Amino acid sequence: MKNLYLVIISILCLTMLTGCTESKELHEHAYVIAIGIDKSENQEDRIRVTFEFVIPIAFNAESNSQVSSITTVESTSLHSAISLANTYISKELNLSHNKVLVFSEEIAYEGLEKYVSTISNDKNYRTNMYIAISKCSAEEYIKNTKPELEKNPAKFYELLFRGYDYTSLLPNSYFLGFFLSTRSTHANPIAILTNVDTQTQETAKAIAEPSESLGPYDSNITAGNIPKEGGASTAALGMVVFKNGHAVGELTGEDTIYFQMSKNSFEEVYYSIYDPFIPQNTIAFNLSKKGNTKIKVDFVNNKPLIFIEVNLQGNIISINNDVDYQNEKNLEIIQKHLEYVIHRNLETFLYKTSKKFGSDICAFGKIAAKNYLTITEWKQNNWLEMYKFSYFKVKVNVEIEKSGLIFLE
Amino acid sequence: MLNQKFVSPFAIVCFLISFTLSQLILSLPIIYSRVAGTATYILSIYLALTMVLLIIIISKLYKPFYGIDLFTVAKYVGGNFFSKISSALYCIVFILLTTLFLREVSETMKILLFDTTSTTIISLFFTAAMIIGCSAGFEGIVRACGYIVPIAILGILITIIFSTNYWDVNRLYPLLGHGIDNILLYGFPRISTYLGFIYLFDLVNYVEKSEELNKMAFIYIGISFFLITICVLANTMAFAYPYTDSNFFALYDLAKLTNLNSFFLRSEIIYIFTLMIVAFIFIISMFYGTLNFLYKTLNIKSNVWINIAVGIIIFILSNIPNNLMEVFDYYNIINSSLVLPVTFALPFVIVGLANIKRLKNRGNYEKFISSNN
Incomplete structure (x- = not known):
């Protein structure tokens, strides 16, 4: 035990390092x-x-x-x-x-x-x-x-x-x-x-x-x-x-939504589209993440081809009283329209990052690196310069939830 | 010889792990990253497997001489001169490693904690601690490890767990990092991560059966492998290559990432505390080793004044490097030119030659064994 005490005493010796010399009060x-x-x-x-x-x-x-x-x-x-x-x-x-x-x-x-x-x-x-x-x-x-x-x-x-x-x-x-x-x-x-x-x-x-x-x-x-x-x-x-x-x-703020979707960091947002039945009206959704965004990067003729599949779910928040939203067919039309709008906007955003800015802000490079075995190969191909030649294939899946008071007659 | 009941297997394993921890809390993650790039975990697996292989081979070779320390075996092989040369080489390795560690840990403390304090003053405190601590003897040091190492492991695990929010598995690509050939070739000198091997031949005096020591060695390798792997993985996944190549205080930076929704934001102090206790116990172990081999080489009895003199010499030597970068440069030179040959090659040479001599002259061997038991 005496030896152990010696060791403990020498630990305490170190605590003197935290003396008052350099201490500062709040x-x-x-x-x-x-x-x-x-x-x-x-x-x-x-x-x-x-x-x-x-x-x-x-x-x-x-x-x-x-x-x-x-x-x-x-x-x-x-x-x-x-x-x-x-x-x-x-x-x-x-x-x-x-x-x-x-x-x-x-x-x-x-x-x-x-x-x-x-x-x-x-x-x-x-x-x-x-x-x-x-x-x-x-x-x-x-x-x-x-x-x-x-x-x-x-x-x-x-x-x-x-x-x-x-x-x-x-x-x-x-x-x-x-x-x-x-x-x-x-x-x-x-x-x-x-x-x-x-x-x-x-x-x-x-x-x-x-x-x-x-x-x-x-x-x-x-x-x-x-x-x-x-x-x-x-x-x-x-x-x-x-x-x-x-x-x-x-x-813009809207671009930031697509940025979050591409980066798999999207949580939720209130999102509006024009009503496919009465175009002067809008339908608002509470969009949230359904599953992880799936990203795959291939190379075609040494140019990156980036596949993105975004999975969302939406609750209809505001609707038009003249349309029957309980009808399965109507809901499907709304869903397809919503998917189309997000798909187009997401694609526009992605091409803006590659063709206009030439900047991989969504970090697709991390996925592209899976195609390379060593850092030397990776560096030789210079992904950040290659990104401006990227092409995108976007798929958007939105599941509209049918629950909610809004559907009650 | 110390009775086994005073040094539990648990404390011995903790003692061996302290050698890994001492590197883990300082520059080990950056060293692994420089060798392997994004594939630090491959390097970790490679070194652990190599160590398992080394332990299996050495335990088989050492079995006929179990219970006799390495330098007595060296005496059997090449006489007194060979034994003295071997222990002198060990002593030099210990002095150099203790010196560099003292400087590295003092510089780290200065950078992270004591901006305005001179490194020399911090070194002085550690020097005092190691001189006092080593007088506790081997038993005291090993038993203290039994208390300190579990706390240090907990500190490291907390630091790593709190950084999980920032992990991204995709940062591990390209999967082979700098390439398998580079990892195998340039990674091998990093076997010195398992520096606990240096003490293994001293422990034969404290563990009765070779199987027990083997078991402890494997547990030590297993736990060290686990800790190294999660640390280097956390470093790569949180900071991403190539930043990991220049991040000298990886664990400190991981600790700084703590962000539990404003509830808990400061875990650097856990790292600092872990650093302090690990540095303390490691430097005492190394200093004890230095003195042990010095006394063996010179064949003299332990003396407090010699302890103090050696402590002061180490303190003076630790002030030679101009800065932390120079410490790393010296460490790289010493590691490949001295630490690896002496720690990992010399025991194999000694035990290998001893086995050849044993097979050639059975009678001489039996005489040697009976005189040492």
């Missing part, structure tokens, strides 16, 4: 919850970094006191900006609770690789923070983000960017996924599109037309164009497509 930190990065307006080589940090004591106050503070610093790099901010904020900036990293569109089109690589080397950041691109300046986005239903701004960001769980109109874009995709030989990255809502209802309607999409879905809507009044003044909707580390284009 109140000595300023916890950053959002970081925005913009280009400097004055000097080419400088950036404007906006930090939003919480004021924890304000959560206890009964009055409507400010719960977060925002500051913007101009500097040559992100870490210099942190150092500069530390000179006038009385507490040390702590990045371990940062929820979102917002880049301005301008920086995204120039390239994010240097920022992403720097951040990935810094252990202070969480790898699951969200990454977003703002159509307006990142500073403007952060300053205009005023949570309405949530007092805690950190919680607001977290819940907002986790909306992909229930809307499918924005993607899940977390830092590690983005970073890995920038290094990947199988896929290209995407980021959430954000903006300050400046559109009035009328202008947004105008923006929503004309559309590439079949159906009345609000297809041309991205963040900033939502036809709304009231609510938070910023939104996250749609996504930005990247290739070789820089942005190459953006996709």
Whole structure:
């Protein structure tokens, strides 16, 4: 036993490593919850970094006191900006609770690789923070983000960017996924599109037309164009497509639904199509995943041929009273029409990613890699360059559920 | 000789596993990824099978000499000189491995936990721990492993389980990674993953029957194989090749992925704790081994001041590499030029030659056995 005690004592000796020298109390930190990065307006080589940090004591106050503070610093790099901010904020900036990293569109089109690589080397950041691109300046986005239903701004960001769980109109874009995709030989990255809502209802309607999409879905809507009044003044909707580390284009909220379906990350969405019986009316469905999306990649004449089979189920939510939806034949017509609409829109989306952007955001490369035995063979074929020559064969299966009060007479 | 009742088979297996864990929590995933690419699991299977084969062969060869330690067998083969040379080589391997591990673990702790503390200060704490810890003797160290290793395994499993949300099986393609030929050829030196083999010939003094030791060795290989495989698979499936080639702190990064719906987001500390306890027990085991072989080579009795002096020498040597990358470079050189020949080849040479001598001169063998029992 004496020997065992000796070993235990020497373990305790190690606990001295966690002494007081480097310890920091909670109140000595300023916890950053959002970081925005913009280009400097004055000097080419400088950036404007906006930090939003919480004021924890304000959560206890009964009055409507400010719960977060925002500051913007101009500097040559992100870490210099942190150092500069530390000179006038009385507490040390702590990045371990940062929820979102917002880049301005301008920086995204120039390239994010240097920022992403720097951040990935810094252990202070969480790898699951969200990454977003703002159509307006990142500073403007952060300053205009005023949570309405949530007092805690950190919680607001977290819940907002986790909306992909229930809307499918924005993607899940977390830092590690983005970073890995920038290094990947199988896929290209995407980021959430954000903006300050400046559109009035009328202008947004105008923006929503004309559309590439079949159906009345609000297809041309991205963040900033939502036809709304009231609510938070910023939104996250749609996504930005990247290739070789820089942005190459953006996709709408509706495209994001097809992105989720192709990536097998689709959960559910409210989806509308024109009624095949009375075309001026619409039918709304609650679409959800029935089974996994089946993907297969073959090569024909050294060009990728990608087969995608999407399996969905839908509940009819709103209908037209003049049509008998209990009739089996009518239901079959609706089902075929719904499958056709999704099929066409999904195909359009996929060709947009390959022919227009040449960016494999759906990570079909991971499936294509099954056709190769070794990494050398895989690298020789350079999938990310080959992707722009891809062809798609899409199959959509939708099962319309007949249950629900709507069918009762 | 220690009585078996004081060192349970469970503690011995844990002790052997600690050698695997010490590599697993540091740079083993990146080493496997660099050799095999996406096919790290193939490398893991290949090495485990090779180890099983090695254990079967060595146990068959060692059976006629069971209960006698390797250096006594070496003495039977080539006299006192050969025995001393063998134990000196073992001693050098232990010193170098302890030195590099001390530096690697101190650098890792500095990077992950103590930004502003000098590596030397962290090394100093570990040096103090290993000097104090080794005075517990072999029995104490092995028994402590019986407590520490299960906790460490649990820590590693928790880290891995919490990262499952980020796993994607498709990241294992191309299925053969860098190719079978590369894995077989360049993967073989990674047999040093099963470094516990180095202590196997010392354990013959603590386990009565060779069958029992074989059983423990197989359990050790089985558990190590399981832990290595799930770690490298988790690393490849969560981070994807080619990032896995440059991810030095794979398990730490896996721990950082924890995200149980805002309920539990921080499991890095579990990793840090696991790292601390594994590093601690491993460095004590290695230091004990160093002293053990040093005393055997010089044929002197254990002395506290010699322990302290050797500890200080290891501490000074650990400060020679300029940075962590240099530690890896040194490790690669030492692994192929010294660790593999001494740890995995020398015992086969000694025992093989001993068997030849036994078959040639039966009378001499029986005399040798009776004088050592």
